[in-house]
Amino acid sequence: MxxxxxxxxxxxxxxxxxxxxxxxxxxxxxxxxxxxxxxxPWLVLLWGLAGLPLGVYAIVQDLNAPLIVQPQLFGALAxxxxxxxxxxxxxxxxxxxxxxxxxxxxxLFAALEAGCVFALRPAYRRGTPAGKAGTRFxxxxxxxxxxLALLPQYWEIRRHRAVVGISIxxxxxxxxxxxxxxxxxxxxxxFDVVAAVTYSLVVLLDGLVLxxxxxxxxxxRRRARREAELAERGTGSAGTTTVVGAEAPPAAxxxxxKDAPAHVAVQSLRETEPPPMMV
Numbered sequence: 001m002x003x004x005x006x007x008x009x010x011x012x013x014x015x016x017x018x019x020x021x022x023x024x025x026x027x028x029x030x031x032x033x034x035x036x037x038x039x040x041p042w043l044v045l046l047w048g049l050a051g052l053p054l055g056v057y058a059i060v061q062d063l064n065a066p067l068i069v070q071p072q073l074f075g076a077l078a079x080x081x082x083x084x085x086x087x088x089x090x091x092x093x094x095x096x097x098x099x100x101x102x103x104x105x106x107x108l109f110a111a112l113e114a115g116c117v118f119a120l121r122p123a124y125r126r127g128t129p130a131g132k133a134g135t136r137f138x139x140x141x142x143x144x145x146x147x148l149a150l151l152p153q154y155w156e157i158r159r160h161r162a163v164v165g166i167s168i169x170x171x172x173x174x175x176x177x178x179x180x181x182x183x184x185x186x187x188x189x190x191f192d193v194v195a196a197v198t199y200s201l202v203v204l205l206d207g208l209v210l211x212x213x214x215x216x217x218x219x220x221r222r223r224a225r226r227e228a229e230l231a232e233r234g235t236g237s238a239g240t241t242t243v244v245g246a247e248a249p250p251a252a253x254x255x256x257x258k259d260a261p262a263h264v265a266v267q268s269l270r271e272t273e274p275p276p277m278m279v
Contacts, residue, residue, distance in 0.1 A: 003189040009064050012184035015199075016066035016073075018177030023077035025169040038165020040156045041085035044078045046267035051075020052109050054142035054198065060124050060135050061192060062201045067181065079105055133156045139194035143201060150205045163213035163218035170211050178202035196273075 023044075028185035030036050083098040085091075116138070123131030157163055179200040185192050 004060065004187040007183050008026075008187040009066065010184075011180045011187065012066040013062040015177045015180035015182075015184060016070040017068045018173050018180060020073045020077075022170055022173040022177055023074075023081055025167040026081055027077070027174070029167045030081070030088060030186050032086055036085045036088045036161075036165060037086060039081075040152035040157055040158055041082055041089060044085065045151045046145050048075050048079035048082055048105070048109075050142045050149065051078065052113050052116075053092065053138040053145070055113050057139040057142060057194070058148065059113075059117050060121050060138070061195070063192070063195065064184065064188075069183075070177075075109065076106060079109075087136035098214065104218075120262035136194060139198065143194065143198040146198060147205065153209065157212055157216070159210070160218045160220075162222075163209060164220075166209070168210070168213055171206050171213075175206035176205050178206065186190070193266040205213060 013170065017129045026039070030039070051074050052070045055068070058068045061102055079102055083102045086101075087095055087098045088091040118140075120131060120134045124135050125131070153166065158166070178201075182196055182203070185196050185199070
């Protein structure tokens, strides 16, 4: 397909927008429910880490501007979602701790990315084997991290037997971002295989989560309704159940008669004495 800079930028911009706002539904859901149960912290942490090599690769490869901005926003929002997992999850870290750690990670990752770009780009532009190999390494590393990050999420899905905790809108927008980013590469003058593999893996793995949600979540709702009906039946029958053959409780012993007063007892003795004999 012939190169088309306008189409490349249009699709790249749409993909970048999708990957910019993709995590906003997840961040909103976690904040609203004050819970991240069902969302694997490893998913968002590894995605945050993947933003660093993906950013280096996009800058050194001189991809279109939207695809250069996208990894930066993607990594920052993913790390923010990880901070929410630390705050609302079992760790129950304080909000101050989470904000401080997030700020340190963002500064550290920005410094590392800038250092890698300045170290690698001159060699890549000169066309040296080391420059090409280093650039490809960062591209493959980002693909591996993005792919491995969803494995812990699949474990959470298996544990809950449903897709819970993770926003379906987040997964759908993320999948759409991968599709549009792939389309932007189609119109690039030189097709980037490593970037295409990265974006296609996002589409594949996110699509699998959406399929699991469509299959497992209705089953989970039906299972919950059945359990609620059984619990309601058990509660209703418990109040009317009688035990057949149970012995009646023993009757209370009769109360002892109270002693009669003393003058009544004397009177009764006089009445029972025999009459005196006549001489």
